[in-house]
Amino acid sequence: xKFLKWILNVLMGFILLTNSCIAYERVILxxxxxxxxxxxxxxxNKVVGIxxxxxxxxxxIEVGSHLKPNLELxxxxxxDLIIYSNDHFLPDRFDKFNIKTYRYDPKTVDEIFxxxxxxxxxxxxxxxxxxxxxxxxxxxSQLKKLNKKPKVIYEVTQTPYIVAGKNSIINDxxxxxxxxxxxxxxxxxxxxxxxxxxxxxxxxxxxxxxPMNEAPTSPEERPIFxxxxxxxxxxxxxxxxRANTKTIDNILFLNNIFYKWSLK
Numbered sequence: 674x675k676f677l678k679w680i681l682n683v684l685m686g687f688i689l690l691t692n693s694c695i696a697y698e699r700v701i702l703x704x705x706x707x708x709x710x711x712x713x714x715x716x717x718n719k720v721v722g723i724x725x726x727x728x729x730x731x732x733x734i735e736v737g738s739h740l741k742p743n744l745e746l747x748x749x750x751x752x753d754l755i756i757y758s759n760d761h762f763l764p765d766r767f768d769k770f771n772i773k774t775y776r777y778d779p780k781t782v783d784e785i786f787x788x789x790x791x792x793x794x795x796x797x798x799x800x801x802x803x804x805x806x807x808x809x810x811x812x813x814s815q816l817k818k819l820n821k822k823p824k825v826i827y828e829v830t831q832t833p834y835i836v837a838g839k840n841s842i843i844n845d846x847x848x849x850x851x852x853x854x855x856x857x858x859x860x861x862x863x864x865x866x867x868x869x870x871x872x873x874x875x876x877x878x879x880x881x882x883x884p885m886n887e888a889p890t891s892p893e894e895r896p897i898f899x900x901x902x903x904x905x906x907x908x909x910x911x912x913x914x915r916a917n918t919k920t921i922d923n924i925l926f927l928n929n930i931f932y933k934w935s936l937k
Contacts, residue, residue, distance in 0.1 A: 696797035697754035697773065701747055702727065703739045704758035706915035707777040710789055713918050714801050721750045726884060726911060754795070779916045780861075781845040782924070786810070809921045816928050819851040819935040823876035826855050829862055829914075831880070831889040836870065838863040842916040850927035851935075852877065871897055876934060878903045879927075883910025904934060 701722035702708050708727045711720055717729070722736040734750060737743045739759055747755070748770065755767060758778045767774055775795065779785045786806050793802020825847045827837040837843035838860040847854050855873045856863055878892055878901075892898045892905045906927075912919050 697795060699750065699752045700754045700756065701736060701750060701752045702730075702733075702756050703736075703742055704756050704777040705739055705911075706758065706917045707756050707792070709915065709917035709919060710777075710792055713805055714789075714793060714796065714798055716796055716798065719796065721752060722747060756792075780840060780842055782813075782849055782920060785842075785916055785918075785920060805918070809918060812921045812925065813849070815925060816849075816851070817932040819928075819931055821935045823852045823931050823934050824855045824873065825852040825877045825879065826870055826873065826875040828878070828880040828886070828889070828892075830886045834865055834867045834870075836863050836865045837861070842920060843914065846913075846920060846923050846927060849924045851931045852927065867897060871901065874901070875903055877906060877930065879906045879908055881908050881910040881913060883914070885910055885914075904930070906930065 696719075698719060699721045700711070700716075700719050702711065702720055703724060705724050705727050708720075708723060708730065711717060712729060718732070720730050720733045723730050723733045724737065724739045724742070725735050726738075727733075734746070736747050736750070739757070740761055744766075752772055754773045754775065756775050756777050758776065775792075777788055777792070779788050786809070789806055790799075790802050793799050793805075827843045827847065829835040829837055836856050837854070838856050838858045839854060840859050841861040844854045855870075855875050856865065878898070880886070880889055880892060882889060891907070892903075898905075908923075913923050
């Protein structure tokens with residue numbers, strides 16, 4: 674009897690150990706930002722579905738946008754894991770299909786590191802995850818100390834006029850680079866008055882170009898900004914506004930600009 678009990682315990686332990694080592698094999702990425710994490714972890718071969726603004730996953734099927742995915746197409750890909758970022762996507766609708774869902778939506782650098790660790794664990798590549806985090810943290814050691822902090826505005830769209838608030842990865846990028854987000858509102862995206870933005874007299878004005886802001890007029894050419902002594906910086910939305918490994922490069926990029934400004 675004792676021997677039988679021992680055998681059962683061994684079998685249960687083996688089953689639990691085996692299950693803990695099983696990684697997801699068919700992943701749909703509804704979070705464009707998370708695609709970079711999968712690429713950096715060497716997991717491209719695990720991705721079967723992506724959104725339309727994600728590049729570099731040649732063997733994956735486009736399933737629409739992250740806001741309006743094609744659910745029937747997604748189910749046809751037989752995924753075992755769906756990673757999403759937007760609240761409009763309702764993960765509970767996949768419960769009956771036994772599909773795991775995971776939300777990727779970090780707002781800070783620390784949260785990026787936390788979610789890299791979680792994803793690496795889920796995909797059974799924890800060692801690669803730890804190595805990636807170490808590499809990214811090492812990059813941050815290159816940050817230069819500023820003599821003074823610039824006041825910064827980040828334009829998300831010109832029309833309607835929307836800027837980045839405190840509850841966004843942009844805010845943490847500015848903060849980590851040594852600047853101060855002039856928009857002191859605890860939202861991700863803030864509909865704002867352009868006159869109010871001018872009155873805040875930012876030292877640095879960043880504007881993005883991409884799907885959300887396809888063809889903005891350069892701020893230097895807008896009459897309302899004409900007499901400002903602001904430094905204007907153009908960035909690529911798809912690289913800059915997504916919270917992933919590129920966030921670290923963006924911090925270093927801005928830190929270098931802020932540092933030169935602080936010497937004046």
